[in-house]
Amino acid sequence: MxxxxxxxxxxxxxxxxxxxxxxxxxxxxxxxxxxxxxxxxxxxxxxxxxxxxxxxxxxxxxxxxxxxxxxxxxxxxxxxxxxxxxxxxxxxxxxxxxxxxxxxxxxxxxxxxxxxxxxxxxxxxxxxxxxxxxxxxxxxxxxxxxxxxxxxxxxxxxxxxxxxxxxxxxxxxxxxxxxxxxxxxxxxxxxxxxxxxxxxxxxxxxxxxxxxxxxxxxxxxxLRSGKPEDARLPAGIPAWAPLTQRFSGIWEIEPITLQEYAGTVQIVDVREASEFNDSLGHIHGAKLLPLSRLTDSLTELDRQRPLVTVCRSGVRSAQACALLNKAGFDQVANLAGGMLRWRSEGMPAACGDENL
The missing domain is CATH 3.60.15.10 (Ribonuclease Z/Hydroxyacylglutathione hydrolase-like)
Known part of the structure; x- marks a missing residue:
């Protein structure tokens, strides 16, 4: 049990x-x-x-x-x-x-x-x-x-x-x-x-x-079994995209969903520079801000726009979500499975100036 x-x-x-x-x-x-x-x-x-x-x-x-x-x-x-x-x-x-x-x-x-x-x-x-x-x-x-x-x-x-x-x-x-x-x-x-x-x-x-x-x-x-009078969602449910909350507390976005919303969100790749153009490549339009210097680069991000963090597997980018939440960013999600999942589902990627 x-x-x-x-x-x-x-x-x-x-x-x-x-x-x-x-x-x-x-x-x-x-x-x-x-x-x-x-x-x-x-x-x-x-x-x-x-x-x-x-x-x-x-x-x-x-x-x-x-x-x-x-x-x-x-x-x-x-x-x-x-x-x-x-x-x-x-x-x-x-x-x-x-x-x-x-x-x-x-x-x-x-x-x-x-x-x-x-x-x-x-x-x-x-x-x-x-x-x-x-x-x-x-x-x-x-x-x-x-x-x-x-x-x-x-x-x-x-x-x-x-x-x-x-x-x-x-x-x-x-x-x-x-x-x-x-x-x-x-x-x-x-x-x-x-x-x-x-x-x-x-x-x-x-x-x-x-x-x-x-x-x-x-x-x-x-006495209404918890149903609000206006039937609104619980406080804290993001409305900017369909997201899934993990038990760790991190919100995640699926690759297919990110592809749909890519034009309205900031995509921040937190890998190192050498990984950004490796065999996995990176998502078109992604901004490279390695996790090691993320907290020193917050001024480069728009606090008013939703933000999706990306790494190889989703582990480092989950930590980036936590750091961004702590810094006051309240519209943040992690790409589920990272670039490994992105590529395995056939999503487009770039390496330098070349499409993969």
Whole structure:
């Protein structure tokens, strides 16, 4: 089985990818991170069957609708949440299959009335959303929250799992990635040890926390399964050409696409001068700026025009993209596969004054 824990620094949200054979599920995807998730699915050769939200989030917008639009994946959420566009409403005891594996749905309300915990078959991994955090839990003072209900949910549905079962929460604000049932049963200061329901209710009723900053925007958006009112793409998606984002974060352009857009972009070849006119040649109109002196040559580039970097295989030009992004260039892409791919696909090239 493939398992990846992904992180959104803006909201401290963990997104989880689970894959078996060629099928995958994503738990708690973040709208702005959809390009990252799509890149990882593509690189691992996985088909996204469904996105599973643990609850209607108040601190970020789900990527469920956006991923559905790109992957035709189903949108799964607790049926009691009443979210629009959800085509896989979930209830306690349901099973969500992928490959030869499945997740069991456990209703764990209390943080919100629609909180779910997903337990992997074999009960060695569970995804608890905000119902149980690492040495903590989600708040209970809005979205039909109830401390008494949350106490019952955690003790009856999560802490009854085997001690060695690993627990993966929806958030952690300290960078801690995982805990276990045994740890939380012993050390959770709110729900573990000898704490009873009265202790927990007294604790939760006196937190006096301000509401999440994005609550007024996030909750309505998540009740639409993350679909924006104007249906616009996530921020940061380049519009100047059809590009693919790699999991490394680098945007790439295919050779056939670059040939189509060559007249509107700057093409910067970052190889050494001796390579520019070697047997691979170079793209017509490309500007030679070796990677070794790229940062000293930024004034030679137009910041207003999109820019494509090129090298032999795409490795050095990917580093050039990173350097240019750091220098404030925000319309940059790498030629996928470099000149090797360009030539293998029969694209025109030049060597000195001669066509190849």
């Amino acid at each position: 493939i398992f990846r824990q992904l992180f959104d620094p803006a909201s401290c949200t963990y997104t989880y990818l689970l894959g078996d054979r060629d099928e995958a599920l994503l738990i708690d995807p973040v709208f702005e991170q959809a390009p990252r998730d799509l890149a990882l699915l593509d690189e691992l050769g996985l088909k996204l069957l469904a996105t599973l939200d643990t609850h209607v989030h108040a601190d970020h917008v789900t990527g469920a609708w956006w991923l559905h639009e790109r992957c035709d994946s189903r949108i799964a959420l607790a049926s009691v949440a009443g979210a629009m566009f959800s085509d896989l409403p979930l209830s306690h005891g349901d099973r969500i299959r992928f490959g030869h594996r499945y997740l069991e749905v456990r209703a764990t309300p209390g943080h919100t009335n629609g909180c779910l915990t997903y337990v992997l078959d074999g009960q060695h991994m569970a995804f608890t959303g905000d119902s149980l955090l690492i040495r903590g839990c989600g708040r209970t003072d809005f979205q039909q929250g109830s401390p008494r209900q949350l106490f019952r949910s955690v003790h009856e549905q999560i802490l009854t799992l085997p001690d060695e079962c690993l627990l993966y929460p929806a958030h952690d604000y300290r960078g801690i990635t995982v805990t276990s049932v045994g740890e939380e049963r012993r050390f959770n200061p709110r729900l573990g040890g000898e704490a009873d329901a009265h202790d927990f209710v007294g604790y939760m009723d006196n937190l006096n926390l301000p509401h999440p900053k994005l609550m007024a925007q996030a909750v309505p958006a998540n």
